[in-house]
Amino acid sequence: MNFLSNSLLLAQVSADDVAREVARLQRNYEFLSYGLTAAWVILVVYVLMMVARERTLKREIANLKAMLEEKR
Amino acid sequence: MRNNILYGLGAAVILLLVRDINLIAGFPQEASQGAIFKIIFFHVPMAITAMLCSSVALIASVMFLITRNFKYDAVAVAVTEVGLAFLLGNLVTGSIWARIIWGVWWAWDVRLTSALVCWLLYAGYLMLRRAIEEPTQRAVFAACFSIFAFIDVPIVYLSIRLFRTQHPGPVFFTSNGSFPPDWTAAIFGPLGTLMALMMLATVLTVIRLSQEDSQRELDSLRRMAHAM
Numbered sequence: 001m002n003f004l005s006n007s008l009l010l011a012q013v014s015a016d017d018v019a020r021e022v023a024r025l026q027r028n029y030e031f032l033s034y035g036l037t038a039a040w041v042i043l044v045v046y047v048l049m050m051v052a053r054e055r056t057l058k059r060e061i062a063n064l065k066a067m068l069e070e071k072r
Numbered sequence: 073m074r075n076n077i078l079y080g081l082g083a084a085v086i087l088l089l090v091r092d093i094n095l096i097a098g099f100p101q102e103a104s105q106g107a108i109f110k111i112i113f114f115h116v117p118m119a120i121t122a123m124l125c126s127s128v129a130l131i132a133s134v135m136f137l138i139t140r141n142f143k144y145d146a147v148a149v150a151v152t153e154v155g156l157a158f159l160l161g162n163l164v165t166g167s168i169w170a171r172i173i174w175g176v177w178w179a180w181d182v183r184l185t186s187a188l189v190c191w192l193l194y195a196g197y198l199m200l201r202r203a204i205e206e207p208t209q210r211a212v213f214a215a216c217f218s219i220f221a222f223i224d225v226p227i228v229y230l231s232i233r234l235f236r237t238q239h240p241g242p243v244f245f246t247s248n249g250s251f252p253p254d255w256t257a258a259i260f261g262p263l264g265t266l267m268a269l270m271m272l273a274t275v276l277t278v279i280r281l282s283q284e285d286s287q288r289e290l291d292s293l294r295r296m297a298h299a300m
Binding site for chain 1: 093101105106107108110111114115118154157158160161164165168169171172272276279280283286287289290293294296297300
């Protein structure tokens with residue numbers, strides 16, 4: 001019974017339907033990869049911003065300490 | 073010592089995420105949505121992490137107003153900034169999912185709009201901090217604003233329960249949910265994506281906190297330089 005209903009269903013599917021389904025799946029994977037990439041890019045950019053801020057802070061502290069030492 | 077713990081946590085996060093991505097890639101596609109459905113394994117944990125960050129910011133802000141201890145102010149700004157990054161990730165992944173499922177990048181329904189307002193409010197919190205020079209005044213104003221901004225967080229959480237939204241209803245831990253247990257474990261399990269992202273948020277917050285210490289040191293050095 002199951003085999004018969006599956007066969008009947010397959011008989012109704014045209015080549016266009018198969019091509020459309022393949023395109024839909026392809027598009028799904030494409031957008032999934034965009035989503036995951038976007039999520040990680042946001043976090044990586046944030047980490048890079050933190051690294052840049054850390055460097056700036058360290059440089060400014062070192063400069064100010066050197067300047068204060070000179071004045072003393 | 074603290075750096076070693078941070079490096080260890082960072083390495084654990086990377087290992088956990090690699091494990092989780094591998095696990096999720098092996099799951100079958102959802103019947104009606106296809107592969108794009110798998111975005112939920114990061115979209116939801118990002119939202120929960122951001123929500124936890126805003127809750128910690130609320131507690132830290134209230135504690136600052138009670139004690140006037142600047143450590144609480146530093147915690148509030150650190151978790152707010154980290155939470156903002158996670159909320160942005162949540163909004164962007166949701167938008168990409170919506171493009172496939174709804175056919176549009178964005179819909180002005182209650183869940184999406186309240187989440188966007190939440191992001192804008194916390195971005196406003198960071199802008200407010202930049203606008204005020206005097207540290208005590210900055211911390212007091214920022215704490216009050218953080219408490220005000222938190223009002224939106226329960227609205228975001230409850231929006232899909234109280235209103236009819238385009239956004240899907242709750243599927244986890246509900247009687248009408250149909251999420252398989254192994255999929256739920258991939259998010260909420262002890263080695264799931266939520267744990268990995270919360271550990272990542274902790275690492276980032278601790279680093280951001282140390283930067284706040286450096287900023288305070290820089291401010292005091294500047295004051296000394298001006299006084300000389």
